[in-house]
Amino acid sequence: MKKKLTSLLAATALTASAALSSASAALAADYTIKIAFLGSPEDEDYDGSMVFKDYVESRSNGRAAVEIYPSGQFCGNEKECLENLQAGILEVYITTIGGFGNVFGPGQVLDLPYMFANDRIAECVFDGPFVNELRAGVLAEGIPMRLMVISNTGGWRNFGTTTKLIKTPEDVKGLKIRTIPAEIxxxxxxQLGGNPTPIAWPEVYTSLSTGVVEGTKNGITDIMNMKFPEAGLKNLTLDGHAYMGALWWYSDVAWQTLDDETKRIVFDGMNHLKTVTRAFPMRRQIEAYEAFRAEGGTIYVPTAEEKAAFQEASSGMRKWYTDKFGAEWLDKVDAAVAACSASTDAEFASANQ
Incomplete structure (x- = not known):
């Protein structure tokens, strides 16, 4: 008992020391960059933020200090976080593609189903000139949020269910599927014939276990982190209808206060963050899939024909989008996807000679 108490006191002292050290560094710095997100310290967002912190503080020789606030410690919900970001009270915040669509409606184009064939195409698009256009488009609308990088926050969205296994679009008909509030x-x-049910993330476990919904659309790491198999989710269909992009924003109000040297350090640091937050979900999903199977879960990969059927059944989504937002941003994404597809094909052809 005495040993445990000593260890606890030591850990508490270490945490307090770290907090004081961080506070002292912030006081001594010319700039303090606060990063806030709603995910936990176990998420890749935290790992990426730590890499960003280390890079920025070391390369600036302490002129810039970085403070990280996970788990809603700085702002408790997305609306509050976005308000702080746009006011310049918070420097860095991350949104999902769905969350971004609530700020900039045309941005929902990134959530159109089956837009990207695989990670390479998606990441090629998100590393290309399209991101510069998107950044400029948001700022041109008078929204004081500067897009820095687009990373990943959980792999790909797939259909998970508590009842029947989904193999074709016909299997979705009549199912109550949990979605985020995003209209798209x-x-x-x-369009697949299901009944969409918007439910807040903390309530999904209970909604699955009580039958309020029969399924959800999530990546495997989120499914296992939230213990959804315990709530009855036993079937997973890897249709990959959406790349779970993570958009990292810097308050444009705060950005304008940085000198040019610090801006470059922050920009480069964000790209290091991007590398980590893309790689970690891919690595962590290996154990997550194994754990899902170990708990009695069934994983189904649609055939090429079945995947084509899902794409055909949801093809009306493009018209739904253009009716609301026009074709400008859809054309931009289509062009970027085509260019990246041609580039990766050419790269393979060269390597296969």
């Missing part, structure tokens, strides 16, 4: 994700379920 609700429309996808609707």
């Amino acid at each position: 994700q609700q429309e996808l379920v609707r």
Whole structure:
């Protein structure tokens, strides 16, 4: 007992020391960059933020200090976080593609189903000139949020269910599927014949276990982190209808206060963050899939024909989008996807000679 108490006191002292050290560094710095997100310290967002912190503080020789606030410690919900970001009270915040769509409607184009064939195409698009256009488009609308990088926050969205295994679009018909509040994700379920049910993330476990919904659209790491198999989710269909992009924003109000040297350090640091937050979900999903199977879960990979059927069944999503937002941003994404597809094909052809 005495040993445990000593260890606890030592750990508490270490945490307090780290907090004081961080506070002292912030006081001594010319700039303090606060990063806030709603995910936990176990998420890749935290790992990426730590890499960013280390890079920025070391390369700036302490002129810039970075403070990280996970788990809603700085702002408790997305609305509050975005308000702080746009006011310049918070320097860095991360949104999902769905969350971004609530700020900049045309941005929902990134959530159109089956837009990207695989990680390489998605990441090629998100590393290319399209991101510069998107950044400029948001700022041109008077939204004081500067897009830095687009990473990943959980792999790909797939259909998980508590009842029947989904193999074809026909299997979705009549199912109550949980979605985020974003209208585009609700429309996808609707076009496949299901009943979309927007439910807040903390309530999904209970909704699955009580039958309020029969399925959800998530990546495997999120499914296992939230213990959804315990709530009855036993079937997973890897249709990969959406790349779970993570958009990292810097408050444009705060950005304008940085000198040019610090801006470059922050920009480069964000790209290091991007590397980590893309790689970690791919690595962690290995154990997550194994754990899902170990708990009695069934994983199904649609055939090429079945995947084509899902794409055909949801093809009306493009018209739904253009009716609301026009074709400008859809054309931009289509062009970027085509260019990246041609580039990766040419790269393979060269390597295969």
